[in-house]
Amino acid sequence: MPVEQSQNKVTLKHGKSTVQIYLLGATLTSWVFDGQERIFVSPLVFPQFGPKGPLPQHGFARVSKWDWLGVTTENASELTVSFGLKPDAVPESQRKIWSHDFKLLYTVTLIGNTLKTKLTVHNTSSGPFGFTSLLHTYIRVKDVTKAQVVGLTGYTLEDTINNNLISTESRHGVTVAGEVDRVYQNVTNNILTIENTHIGAGFIISKSNFKDVVVWNPWIENAKKMADFDDEEYLNMICVEVGNVASPIQLAPGGVWEGEQTLVAI
Numbered sequence: 001m002p003v004e005q006s007q008n009k010v011t012l013k014h015g016k017s018t019v020q021i022y023l024l025g026a027t028l029t030s031w032v033f034d035g036q037e038r039i040f041v042s043p044l045v046f047p048q049f050g051p052k053g054p055l056p057q058h059g060f061a062r063v064s065k066w067d068w069l070g071v072t073t074e075n076a077s078e079l080t081v082s083f084g085l086k087p088d089a090v091p092e093s094q095r096k097i098w099s100h101d102f103k104l105l106y107t108v109t110l111i112g113n114t115l116k117t118k119l120t121v122h123n124t125s126s127g128p129f130g131f132t133s134l135l136h137t138y139i140r141v142k143d144v145t146k147a148q149v150v151g152l153t154g155y156t157l158e159d160t161i162n163n164n165l166i167s168t169e170s171r172h173g174v175t176v177a178g179e180v181d182r183v184y185q186n187v188t189n190n191i192l193t194i195e196n197t198h199i200g201a202g203f204i205i206s207k208s209n210f211k212d213v214v215v216w217n218p219w220i221e222n223a224k225k226m227a228d229f230d231d232e233e234y235l236n237m238i239c240v241e242v243g244n245v246a247s248p249i250q251l252a253p254g255g256v257w258e259g260e261q262t263l264v265a266i
């Protein structure tokens with residue numbers, strides 16, 4: 001069966017890919033491609049990036065239970081499924097703070113060695129609203145100190161752990177040798193590569209309608225403080241998160257916005 005559904009998760013099988021997505025947060029927890037796990041985890045951030053706003057860190061999409069909307073395309077070359085979120089599934093405490101009416105759609109497509117994820121936001125309220133969002137993809141790597149992200153050279157970055165210092169990336173490859181938490185702003189290059197993952201040959205990430213890219217690794221001390229993260233796991237992940245976080249997207253009543261990411265396992 002290409003799609004198996006249980007009470008709390010959906011498993012997709014297509015070609016050499018097996019993907020698991022939990023209804024809680026529509027969180028993608030696994031992508032095994034060609035026998036190797038390629039993802040660490042991939043939650044969704046909406047409508048608030050980090051602590052920058054009235055909601056708890058990263059907003060409510062990742063802590064709400066999404067609806068399974070089923071298969072939209074299934075043939076020899078493609079499997080596409082979707083998940084939906086409406087206000088009635090948002091925890092009451094957050095709903096009180098962010099009370100706009102909306103509809104979210106999260107679409108996941110498997111084609112060959114690619115995994116596409118698309119977030120669609122519908123403003124179903126009578127007034128406008130603004131939001132920030134991210135596809136918070138943790139890429140699995142064998143040793144994060146060996147990996148590098150290529151494609152960010154020359155872009156402006158805000159260094160969150162260094163008093164939000166603004167600078168320009170001068171390196172060909174962004175590497176991790178300590179805690180990293182950087183927002184690369186207005187990255188007009190839409191294709192990034194993650195090299196030296198030592199799991200397959202790496203990844204190509206392409207983005208559409210997402211302006212910014214966050215690169216994050218918590219490193220040793222923060223990993224120890226994180227309840228849902230083993231002490232040594234910081235070595236096996238690098239977050240390369242496409243999003244709109246530096247400035248919010250404004251959506252008029254009846255408006256629809258969509259942003260997409262394509263991960264290619266190489």
Ligand SMILES: O=P(O)(O)OC[C@H]1O[C@@H](O)[C@H](O)[C@@H](O)[C@@H]1O
Nearest residue numbers: 050057058136160181214216241
């Ligand atoms: O621990 P959380 O809430 O999942 O957030 C993880 C990280 O997510 C990243 O997107 C942020 O840039 C970091 O600042 C944050 O620490």
